[in-house]
Amino acid sequence: xxxxRTNKAEAEDAAAPDPKALExxxxxxxxxxxxxxxxxxxDKFVDLLARLEGGQVSKTPGRRDALG
Amino acid sequence: MPSASxxxxxxxxxxxxxxxAISLSGSVSLADDLxxxxxxxxxxxxxxxxxxxxxxxxxxxxxxxxxxxxYRKRSREVQDxxxxxxxxxxxxxxxxxxxxxxxxxxxxxxLPAEQREVLTLIGASGLSYEEAAVVCQVGIGTIKxxxxxxxxxxxxLLELNDAASDSPVERKxxxxx
Numbered sequence: 001x002x003x004x005r006t007n008k009a010e011a012e013d014a015a016a017p018d019p020k021a022l023e024x025x026x027x028x029x030x031x032x033x034x035x036x037x038x039x040x041x042x043d044k045f046v047d048l049l050a051r052l053e054g055g056q057v058s059k060t061p062g063r064r065d066a067l068g
Numbered sequence: 069m070p071s072a073s074x075x076x077x078x079x080x081x082x083x084x085x086x087x088x089a090i091s092l093s094g095s096v097s098l099a100d101d102l103x104x105x106x107x108x109x110x111x112x113x114x115x116x117x118x119x120x121x122x123x124x125x126x127x128x129x130x131x132x133x134x135x136x137x138x139y140r141k142r143s144r145e146v147q148d149x150x151x152x153x154x155x156x157x158x159x160x161x162x163x164x165x166x167x168x169x170x171x172x173x174x175x176x177x178x179l180p181a182e183q184r185e186v187l188t189l190i191g192a193s194g195l196s197y198e199e200a201a202v203v204c205q206v207g208i209g210t211i212k213x214x215x216x217x218x219x220x221x222x223x224x225l226l227e228l229n230d231a232a233s234d235s236p237v238e239r240k241x242x243x244x245x
Contacts, residue, residue, distance in 0.1 A: 017220055021228035025219060026191060028172040033192030035169075036087035039096075045082050045103060052111045053075050 070114035077123050078110060084193060085127050091188045092135055094177065102139060106131040125199040128189065132203060167226060175225040183218035186211055 051057045085106060089099035109130050110117070117126050176184055182204070189200040190211070201208045223229045 017223040017229055021223045021226075022219060024167050024228060025172075025222050025226070028167040028169060029187065029191045031169055032172060032176070033087055033091070033188065036090050037083045039086075041083060041086070042100060044100075045086075045107060046079065048104060048107055049075050049078055049111075052108070053070075053072065055069075057108070 074114055081124055088128055102131050105134050122199050128203045175222050183214050186214040187218040
């Protein structure tokens, strides 16, 4: 760990990874994130914005301790 | 009172905001609390948003601030208790090189949080280096260095840079159908 740290700049230069590896990581990251974006969305967020727009929620965000 | 169009713009960002929150906290239930609180805060501070700048980056900044001030301690306790990460998701098999997503997720959780968030912001959420720097409240140089360290670490964790092999990536990815 210490040795790695001493040669950090050097290591970062040397560590320029294989472009194919980076591409694979990029794709996996996008796929992972897409699965999160596409996950079923609870209704409560849309409901919240509708209530905010209708003036049915106090403008002051709820206190943290109210949420536990 | 924020305009109706501001509300529509918020609506359009909810899914991305939630995805970022899940990446950040590692928990869907915490992420939902974070999104809820962020939307409230965004609504009541809408006049602080500068039109023409990225609403996504602005919302991410709000959510990240809430997370680091109030939630970070809680997140390790309940991390992934709801199992969304554990669910196996199929990746469209359009190209030859796909990593096993489950391996990838495990490797992501091993990154330091500051590297994981930068990787997510730039590699997945579509933020620019400049926007990511604003969200994370560091300089662009720090963003770039975290990003390259995150990528190098993933390459290492996923054993994609095996010097003994000519084509480590092909070998690694072919087992995914």
